Amino acid sequence: MKKIEKYMGPAAGWGAVKAVAEAIRQQMDIKDDIIAMFEMNKPQGFDCPGCAWPDPKHSASFDICENGAKAMSWEATSKTTTPNFFGMHSVSELFGWNDHELENEGRLTHPMKYNAKTDHYEKIDWDDAFEYIGKCLSNYSNPNSVEFYTSGRTSNEAAFLYQLFAREYGTNNFPDCSNMCHEPTSVGLAESIGVGKGTILLDDFDKADLVICIGHNPGTNHPRMLSSLREVSKRGAKIIAINPLKERGLERFTYPQDPIEMLTLESTKLSQYYYKVRIGGDTALLKGVMKVIIEANDKANVEKRPSILDNDFIQNHTVGFEYLKHDILTTSWNDILQISGLSKSDIYEIAALYIEAKNTIICYGMGITQHQHGTKNVQQIVNLLLLKGNIGRDGAGICPLRGHSNVQGDRTVGITEKPSQLFLDNIEEYFDFKPPTKFGHAAIDSMKAIANGNARALICMGGNFAVAMPDKDTCYSGIKKLDLVVNIATKLNRSHLLTAKHTLLLPVLGRTEQDIQETGIQSITVEDSMSMVHASLGKLKPISKYLKSECAIVAGIAKATIPKTKVNWDELISNYDNIRNAIEKILPEFKGYNENIRIPGGFHLNNSASQRKWLTKTGKAHFITTKSIIEDPQSARNSELVLATIRSHDQYNTTIYGYDDRYRGVFGQRDILFISKLEADRQGLVAGERVNIIAIDNQGMRTHRCLTDLKIVIYDMAEHCVATYFPESNNLIDINNFDPISGIPAYKNIPILIEKKQ
Numbered sequence: 001m002k003k004i005e006k007y008m009g010p011a012a013g014w015g016a017v018k019a020v021a022e023a024i025r026q027q028m029d030i031k032d033d034i035i036a037m038f039e040m041n042k043p044q045g046f047d048c049p050g051c052a053w054p055d056p057k058h059s060a061s062f063d064i065c066e067n068g069a070k071a072m073s074w075e076a077t078s079k080t081t082t083p084n085f086f087g088m089h090s091v092s093e094l095f096g097w098n099d100h101e102l103e104n105e106g107r108l109t110h111p112m113k114y115n116a117k118t119d120h121y122e123k124i125d126w127d128d129a130f131e132y133i134g135k136c137l138s139n140y141s142n143p144n145s146v147e148f149y150t151s152g153r154t155s156n157e158a159a160f161l162y163q164l165f166a167r168e169y170g171t172n173n174f175p176d177c178s179n180m181c182h183e184p185t186s187v188g189l190a191e192s193i194g195v196g197k198g199t200i201l202l203d204d205f206d207k208a209d210l211v212i213c214i215g216h217n218p219g220t221n222h223p224r225m226l227s228s229l230r231e232v233s234k235r236g237a238k239i240i241a242i243n244p245l246k247e248r249g250l251e252r253f254t255y256p257q258d259p260i261e262m263l264t265l266e267s268t269k270l271s272q273y274y275y276k277v278r279i280g281g282d283t284a285l286l287k288g289v290m291k292v293i294i295e296a297n298d299k300a301n302v303e304k305r306p307s308i309l310d311n312d313f314i315q316n317h318t319v320g321f322e323y324l325k326h327d328i329l330t331t332s333w334n335d336i337l338q339i340s341g342l343s344k345s346d347i348y349e350i351a352a353l354y355i356e357a358k359n360t361i362i363c364y365g366m367g368i369t370q371h372q373h374g375t376k377n378v379q380q381i382v383n384l385l386l387l388k389g390n391i392g393r394d395g396a397g398i399c400p401l402r403g404h405s406n407v408q409g410d411r412t413v414g415i416t417e418k419p420s421q422l423f424l425d426n427i428e429e430y431f432d433f434k435p436p437t438k439f440g441h442a443a444i445d446s447m448k449a450i451a452n453g454n455a456r457a458l459i460c461m462g463g464n465f466a467v468a469m470p471d472k473d474t475c476y477s478g479i480k481k482l483d484l485v486v487n488i489a490t491k492l493n494r495s496h497l498l499t500a501k502h503t504l505l506l507p508v509l510g511r512t513e514q515d516i517q518e519t520g521i522q523s524i525t526v527e528d529s530m531s532m533v534h535a536s537l538g539k540l541k542p543i544s545k546y547l548k549s550e551c552a553i554v555a556g557i558a559k560a561t562i563p564k565t566k567v568n569w570d571e572l573i574s575n576y577d578n579i580r581n582a583i584e585k586i587l588p589e590f591k592g593y594n595e596n597i598r599i600p601g602g603f604h605l606n607n608s609a610s611q612r613k614w615l616t617k618t619g620k621a622h623f624i625t626t627k628s629i630i631e632d633p634q635s636a637r638n639s640e641l642v643l644a645t646i647r648s649h650d651q652y653n654t655t656i657y658g659y660d661d662r663y664r665g666v667f668g669q670r671d672i673l674f675i676s677k678l679e680a681d682r683q684g685l686v687a688g689e690r691v692n693i694i695a696i697d698n699q700g701m702r703t704h705r706c707l708t709d710l711k712i713v714i715y716d717m718a719e720h721c722v723a724t725y726f727p728e729s730n731n732l733i734d735i736n737n738f739d740p741i742s743g744i745p746a747y748k749n750i751p752i753l754i755e756k757k758q
């Protein structure tokens with residue numbers, strides 16, 4: 001039922017229990033499958049296909065959350081999308097279905113090939129499918145005209161094989177979902193601290209005095225994090241939230257596994273301090289906080305009081321402090337306050353909390369990264385931490401909240417368009433072929449090559465590439481002009497309906513399902529947000545006997561494409577231990593891989609920065625200055641109104657489970673625009689009114705990009721900001737609107753204007 005009704009409860013609690021029951025009822029046969037749920041995130045079970053938040057170490061207890069249950073029931077559904085279904089519905093007809101309807105048909109069961117004459121997908125045998133793909137791929141004279149996309153659910157083993165195949169084929173074109181989410185982390189942290197990953201472990205939360213959550217929404221996207229935040233709060237440590245929207249998951253939480261909290265309807269307060277920063281205002285805010293700290297430190301020095309900054313650390317471990325100091329002290333309060341949208345007293349309060357805390361962890365998500373200045377945002381967070389030596393110490397550090405459950409692992413094992421020479425040399429030595437050294441395409445370059453006709457084929461290991469990317473017009477029409485598109489997927493989505501000259505749809509085993517190869521049942525491995533690598537073992541009987549594993553599909557395509565391949569594909573996939581042995585040879589940090597993943601909880605990949613070893617150009621951690629907070633012409637200040645595109649509580653990226661966004665009080669609908677009361681008054685709008693939004697360019701001029709017929713929802717949020725859901729809104733973003741350093745699309749920073757719907 002459609003309604004807008006303020007949500008009064010805490011995050012999780014009974015609302016979550018009800019939602020889990022509902023998710024299961026709608027998707028799964030209530031029998032053995034239900035038991036599978038309790039195998040999730042257990043040492044001998046499978047890794048949750050939801051988020052990348054780590055599991056409590058060596059824990060035998062299950063830690064399940066509402067959205068993990070949705071992810072798992074959505075994959076383990078008993079509904080199927082069969083050849084019969086494709087016989088009944090043409091591709092053109094299916095294109096008219098919405099994203100929820102497409103995936104809700106259930107799991108793909110057979111390999112399918114598109115027939116342009118009938119406009120239907122038709123069944124094809126696996127061997128024929130491989131041969132067909134192999135024939136197309138071996139026809140292209142330039143391997144760099146093929147794009148190999150990866151979405152982050154793919155296991156380490158499959159991702160490793162996938163990159164091996166693409167490199168033997170001859171390209172480094174690896175567009176990846178992390179190009180749309182944490183590329184500013186990979187690039188920005190690498191430049192600042194020498195490693196593009198977070199530096200903390202879960203245990204650090206037990207020792208932190210202050211946790212700052214900037215630009216992420218854990219109640220929806222990383223719900224298991226709420227139990228860590230709850231412990232922090234119960235211990236009396238402080239939590240600060242910095243977010244343009246008031247998010248319930250950052251405010252109050254009832255732990256579903258705590259019977260007393262559940263029965264007494266009590267909840268734990270999470271963030272004691274909440275600052276509604278303006279969209280795109282984080283760098284200004286962080287600079288403001290640093291200004292207060294540096295000025296206070298200078299004053300303390302003059303008055304001969306103890307230093308606030310960690311001078312030893314700054315001297316021995318960092319470079320660039322003087323530049324940073326100069327930049328910060330010359331940044332005007334006027335700019336800081338206007339761009340951040342906060343008051344001076346807010347910024348002094350944050351600075352005071354940071355000064356007072358011995359150990360600070362800063363967590364961040366898409367609110368920081370998906371901007372034109374996403375990399376700089378990340379680096380300002382590092383600057384703040386470095387000032388007090390808050391990296392490489394217990395209870396302190398930086399914590400990027402990764403997206404897909406194995407997006408980090410995929411990158412670790414070689415899904416990168418810019419491989420290191422060492423990695424390539426090791427491949428050459430072990431596999432005896434020369435991989436290409438020319439850097440390839442990340443997501444934006446790949447989509448541009450597709451749009452301008454330079455690419456001929458696109459292979460997608462999972463995901464919904466064209467729908468997840470900005471600029472639907474460019475992406476959709478580009479893909480339809482390709483020669484070959486291959487999608488390897490669990491469920492039908494819109495990208496699969498963008499047919500090229502030759503189009504194949506290959507159904508794959510999900511993580512919940514048993515993967516049986518020649519030597520028996522196989523585990524795969526994944527790496528979480530905190531660099532813990534552990535095994536995942538599927539439990540359920542596969543939904544169709546025609547499914548193949550991702551590893552087997554890569555091997556099948558590789559053998560058909562490169563008849564004289566140097567890789568023994570059959571041996572590798574007969575036992576995934578063989579793949580892990582190969583990974584260990586190429587990437588020495590995986591030493592003892594097969595033994596280590598048999599330890600419950602897995603093992604930690606070495607993180608140099610957490611040991612204060614800085615693998616940067618200078619061997620030190622870098623304070624990186626961004627000259628001005630307004631150097632980008634599209635920054636928030638130049639536009640009256642900025643739109644952020646966000647996730648509802650009932651979606652997983654482009655997968656729409658349902659139409660409720662419970663914590664934000666939205667039920668039965670997604671066509672809405674969140675706006676503050678003040679901003680609505682300023683724009684002359686009232687709740688329930690329908691509007692169109694139009695993207696504007698650098699000069700403030702209207703563009704042709706618009707999204708029509710949204711309902712105004714008054715929400716507790718910052719001024720000059722609005723928010724709506726993706727992927728419906730993705731055509732508002734021009735393909736050229738991205739962070740020039742990392743290439744991440746500015747999904748959270750779209751200058752717009754609002755018009756009443758006539």
Ligand SMILES: Nc1nc2c(c(=O)[nH]1)N[C@H]1C(S)=C(S)[C@@H](COP(=O)(O)OP(=O)(O)OC[C@H]3O[C@@H](n4cnc5c(=O)[nH]c(N)nc54)[C@H](O)[C@@H]3O)O[C@H]1N2
Nearest residue numbers: 067215216217221279280365366367403404647651652653
């Ligand atoms: N259930 C579920 N879990 C998921 C996903 C999912 O879709 N559903 N997706 C997975 C993936 S791939 C990813 S990358 C993560 C994403 O997880 P999050 O990073 O939490 O993603 P979002 O919901 O896009 O945005 C987070 C927050 O950023 C805030 N925000 C917007 N603009 C700004 C800004 O300028 N500054 C600040 N400080 N905040 C801002 C928004 O209000 C929102 O609360 O979650 C992963 N987990």
Ligand SMILES: Nc1nc2c(c(=O)[nH]1)N[C@H]1C(S)=C(S)[C@@H](COP(=O)(O)OP(=O)(O)OC[C@H]3O[C@@H](n4cnc5c(=O)[nH]c(N)nc54)[C@H](O)[C@@H]3O)O[C@H]1N2
Nearest residue numbers: 151181462463464468488489490491493645653654726747
């Ligand atoms: N406007 C806007 N756009 C965004 C974002 C935003 O915040 N705003 N966020 C961006 C982010 S952070 C990300 S990560 C991207 C997401 O981009 P993608 O990762 O490309 O998209 P998903 O929606 O996660 O992909 C869902 C599909 O993956 C397939 N799938 C599911 N499980 C498996 C599996 O185990 N194996 C295989 N082979 N396939 C599987 C199913 O067919 C399903 O339909 O979207 C980005 N787009």
Ligand SMILES: [Mo]
Nearest residue numbers: 180181403404
């Ligand atoms: Mo993501």
